[in-house]
Amino acid sequence: MAQITPNDFKRGMTIIYEDKLWEIISYEFNKHAQREGMMITKLRSWETGKNLEVRFSSSQKLEQAFIETKPMQYLYRDGSDYVFMDPETYEQPTMGEEQVGHIADLMKEGMDIYFTLHEGKVLGASLPDFIELEVTDAPPYVKGDTASAEYKQVEVETGAKIMVPPFIVEGEVIQIDTRKREYVKRCLLYTSQSPRDRTR
Secondary structure, rough: OEOHHHHHHHOOEEEEEEEEEEEEEEEEEEEEEOOOOEEEEEEOOOOOOOEEEEEEEEEOOEEEEOEEEEEEEEEEEEEEEEEEEHHHHHOOOOOOOOOOHHHHHHOOOOOOEEEEEEEEEEEEOOOOOOEEEEEEEEOOOOHHHHHHHEEEEEEEEOEEEEOOOOOOOOOOEEEEEEOOOOOEEEEEEOOOOHHHHHHH
């Protein structure tokens, strides 16, 4: 860790404030006559995700924390735990639900997951911005609904529920924006085994 002052702040930097890790979201210098300048700073807690506004004096000493992002390949689920593989060491660490967080229902075996670490401790996990998953359960398609602005809920192969246009049917592969958990587009009309094939 390095000692810094608010004059060194940058967006995305992580600092230690009141013994906790905070990411700098934004900051603005506020100079008053005959008073020391203040840095009005918006912080996000790595622990809770909540935001906090703090006023730091321009000469205040703070500790910068160095955050590492490490990709690992998701292998399989083992009960309530998830097993990954480190592509550099080939070790297979196990992560709990509290470390994987809300992305668990979008993770597919073989997918790269990005872990945020501080001194070896997992702070969070994230997916690639866009992923492709097969729709495994969907309400039936009704001809003529393609012009409808309404969306319907479907289930994808990992178990996640996603809102999609009414023309999406079971067996199709869709692209999902993982940051918003939203449908982006249809990638493939059917997988190798279409719903029609499955009924034969």
